[in-house]
Amino acid sequence: MELLERGKLRLEWAREHMDVMKSVRKELKDSGVLEGMRISMALHVEAKTGILALTLQEAGAKVRLASCNPLSTDDSVAVALNEEYGLETYAKKGESNEEYYANLNKVLDLRPQIVIDDGSDLIFLLHTERKELLSGIWGANEETTTGVIRLRALEKEGELEFPVIDVNDAYMKHLFDNRYGTGQSTFDGIFTSTNLLMAGKTFVVAGYGWCGRGIAMRAKGLGADVIVTEVDPIKAIEARMDGFRVMPMLEAVKQADFIVSATGVKDIVGKEHFEAIKNGCVLANSGHFDNEISKKDLEDMAIGKRRVRDFVDEYTLKDGRKLYLLGEGRLINLAAGQGHPVEIMDMSFAIQALSAEYIAKNHEKMEKRVYQVPYEIDEKVGRIKLDSLGIEIDSLTEEQIRYMNDWREGT
Numbered sequence: 001m002e003l004l005e006r007g008k009l010r011l012e013w014a015r016e017h018m019d020v021m022k023s024v025r026k027e028l029k030d031s032g033v034l035e036g037m038r039i040s041m042a043l044h045v046e047a048k049t050g051i052l053a054l055t056l057q058e059a060g061a062k063v064r065l066a067s068c069n070p071l072s073t074d075d076s077v078a079v080a081l082n083e084e085y086g087l088e089t090y091a092k093k094g095e096s097n098e099e100y101y102a103n104l105n106k107v108l109d110l111r112p113q114i115v116i117d118d119g120s121d122l123i124f125l126l127h128t129e130r131k132e133l134l135s136g137i138w139g140a141n142e143e144t145t146t147g148v149i150r151l152r153a154l155e156k157e158g159e160l161e162f163p164v165i166d167v168n169d170a171y172m173k174h175l176f177d178n179r180y181g182t183g184q185s186t187f188d189g190i191f192t193s194t195n196l197l198m199a200g201k202t203f204v205v206a207g208y209g210w211c212g213r214g215i216a217m218r219a220k221g222l223g224a225d226v227i228v229t230e231v232d233p234i235k236a237i238e239a240r241m242d243g244f245r246v247m248p249m250l251e252a253v254k255q256a257d258f259i260v261s262a263t264g265v266k267d268i269v270g271k272e273h274f275e276a277i278k279n280g281c282v283l284a285n286s287g288h289f290d291n292e293i294s295k296k297d298l299e300d301m302a303i304g305k306r307r308v309r310d311f312v313d314e315y316t317l318k319d320g321r322k323l324y325l326l327g328e329g330r331l332i333n334l335a336a337g338q339g340h341p342v343e344i345m346d347m348s349f350a351i352q353a354l355s356a357e358y359i360a361k362n363h364e365k366m367e368k369r370v371y372q373v374p375y376e377i378d379e380k381v382g383r384i385k386l387d388s389l390g391i392e393i394d395s396l397t398e399e400q401i402r403y404m405n406d407w408r409e410g411t
């Protein structure tokens with residue numbers, strides 16, 4: 001009962017602070033485009049996701065929800081969605097690998113027309129063990145960088161069986177979600193699990209993409225001495241010009257008090273790094289999968305392991321050095337924190353809801369490939385957000401539009 005009440009209040013809080021979704025909800029209800037649709041979702045099951053799922057349900061769709069990560073579920077929200085709102089939710093925090101896949105399969109048993117995925121595990125199940133459902137799928141949305149990378153590989157091999165909208169690369173998603181969302185919520189997770197000070201510490205960020213930039217920016221603001229590691233020379237120069245030290249991970253680990261990975265690539269910190277790493281280093285991952293910090297290498301090299309706080313595992317190496325892995329190497333902002341701030345997910349999920357509506361309207365003419373989010377959807381969400389903030393902007397005059405479209409002008 002306590003869980004149910006807490007979940008209801010969390011959903012209410014999220015709904016109150018999601019102004020863009022308020023407007024999208026009204027539009028979807030009025031249009032009736034999603035009426036009777038079957039939608040299967042695998043996203044981090046917490047309050048903001050709950051509002052997306054409820055928005056689709058309120059628009060008339062039949063919705064089932066599972067988690068896209070075994071550690072990121074807010075159980076109170078899962079209970080409230082099931083019991084208060086009758087939205088079939090299959091997720092619990094700390095589910096085993098078997099439970100995780102069983103839940104994804106239950107969500108697919110709905111025989112969806114539209115799939116909303118984060119990391120592409122649902123989409124990959126459909127391409128492997130659940131091929132019998134493929135013919136009924138109209139299309140899917142993918143939420144995150146890692147999922148999009150996997151889908152592009154599938155598309156390149158000519159194996160993608162339905163259209164997918166790459167929600168991650170919408171401006172109104174990655175500009176804010178990956179940068180300001182991950183930037184803030186990564187520290188939410190680190191502080192909740194460790195209660196340690198950031199000021200004056202050496203903080204290493206692996207990857208200077210959208211997420212890494214946000215994390216580095218916030219670490220600097222908290223007074224840390226920030227080092228960036230990269231493989232892309234352009235991103236590395238950008239990091240340097242933004243004021244950060246740049247060096248290979250093997251050098252960085254010798255100085256690091258904290259290391260956070262945000263690359264989407266495996267084995268960013270592995271055996272050779274653990275051999276050189278500074279005693280007491282705290283390791284966390286904000287990338288999608290739990291393979292960026294090699295737990296396998298850490299387990300192989302450690303002579304002792306114990307849980308010293310919630311979400312903190314202490315590993316003792318042969319020579320007595322101790323390392324601290326947060327959230328079992330899973331995305332720390334969701335494993336130990338509360339995920340992205342509500343206002344950030346408001347914009348990302350508005351893109352999700354409008355992209356689902358786009359598939360419902362246009363699936364017959366869509367091909368089996370990865371699509372960008374149509375610019376009109378991006379712009380629309382931007383305008384609704386500005387409205388909700390009470391901010392007005394200028395518009396181009398007729399004369400200015402003509403000037404921009406005529407190459408003779410301006411001479």
Ligand SMILES: NC(=O)c1ccc[n+]([C@@H]2O[C@H](COP(=O)([O-])OP(=O)(O)OC[C@H]3O[C@@H](n4cnc5c(N)ncnc54)[C@H](O)[C@@H]3O)[C@@H](O)[C@H]2O)c1
Nearest residue numbers: 144145146207209210211230231232262263264286287288
């Ligand atoms: N924690 C969250 O809530 C959250 C939110 C959004 C995205 N993500 C995930 O975070 C990861 C990064 O996303 P992004 O949008 O920043 O991607 P991105 O492609 O913008 O950036 C990734 C960066 O990592 C760099 N990189 C790759 N291999 C590296 C290596 N070996 N060492 C150092 N740097 C390396 C790349 O050059 C690139 O600059 C993905 O897995 C994504 O799915 C997590």
